[in-house]
Amino acid sequence: MDGSGNVHLVYAESPAGPFTRSHIRYSRRPAGADVWPAPRQISGDSGGRSADVGFPALSLDRRGRVYVLWERHPPQGRRSQGLGLSHSGDGGANFAPPSVVPGSDDPAHGVNGSQQGLLMRKLAVGPAGAVAVVNSTFKPGEASRIWLFRGRFAE
Numbered sequence: 001m002d003g004s005g006n007v008h009l010v011y012a013e014s015p016a017g018p019f020t021r022s023h024i025r026y027s028r029r030p031a032g033a034d035v036w037p038a039p040r041q042i043s044g045d046s047g048g049r050s051a052d053v054g055f056p057a058l059s060l061d062r063r064g065r066v067y068v069l070w071e072r073h074p075p076q077g078r079r080s081q082g083l084g085l086s087h088s089g090d091g092g093a094n095f096a097p098p099s100v101v102p103g104s105d106d107p108a109h110g111v112n113g114s115q116q117g118l119l120m121r122k123l124a125v126g127p128a129g130a131v132a133v134v135n136s137t138f139k140p141g142e143a144s145r146i147w148l149f150r151g152r153f154a155e
Contacts, residue, residue, distance in 0.1 A: 002064045005031030008092055009039070010058040010068050024056045024070050024084075028092040042068060042086050044098040053084060062127040064091040065153075069123040069133060071112055072105065079111040083122070083135055087153050101133055101149050109147075110139025129153065 001007050007029045012022045024043035029036045043053045052073035059067045066088040071080040082105025086098045114136050124132045133149040 002060050002091065003062070004064065004091075006064075006091065007031075008058055008060065008066055009036070010042075010056045011039075012054040012056055012070070013039075022052050022054050024053050024068065026066075026068065026092065026095070028066075042095045042098065043070060043084060044086075054080070057121070057123040059123050059125040061125045061129045063129065065089050065125075065129060066092045066095075067123060067125050067131060068095075069101070072100065079113065081105055081107070081111050083112075083133060085133070089153075096153075101135075104133075104135055104147070104149065108139075109137040109145065110142070112137060114138040114144045 009027045009029070011025055013025050014020045014022045023041045025039040026042045027036050027039040053070045054073070056068055056070040061067070068086050070084045072082040072084050073080050083101040084098050085101050086095045088095045112135060122134050126132075129152055131151050131153070135147045135149070136145065137147065138144045
């Protein structure tokens with residue numbers, strides 16, 4: 001919920017059913033409204049480099065800007081590799097085209113997660129819009145790592 005009482009919702013949906021391509025959907029219920037507006041897709045396909053998406057996270061900054069992060073799955077149907085991200089500078093009315101968190105999709109790092117599982121809370125946003133993303137990766141027989149990505153979106 002933002003400072004004005006609007007409730008923000010983000011989730012993954014497979015319109016064609018289980019084991020089919022998923023999309024990230026977003027909706028915002030204005031304060032005092034009785035119904036939710038129809039959700040809309042915000043994930044895109046990152047230029048054809050991602051066949052599936054899932055496990056979204058949502059965060060807001062003090063100005064009401066909305067940030068959404070999600071897992072990306074390569075077209076070959078393997079485990080997730082890389083993170084997608086989009087943001088809205090107008091409280092969820094419009095979203096920027098999705099992008100890949102730079103460096104998160106490097107095949108040399110392996111896949112998202114580890115043998116212990118995936119990190120659950122991956123997105124944090126500071127009051128003025130500074131963004132921090134954490135991700136774990138695993139490459140069998142080589143390494144398991146935790147990555148911290150920090151940045152800010154241009155105004």
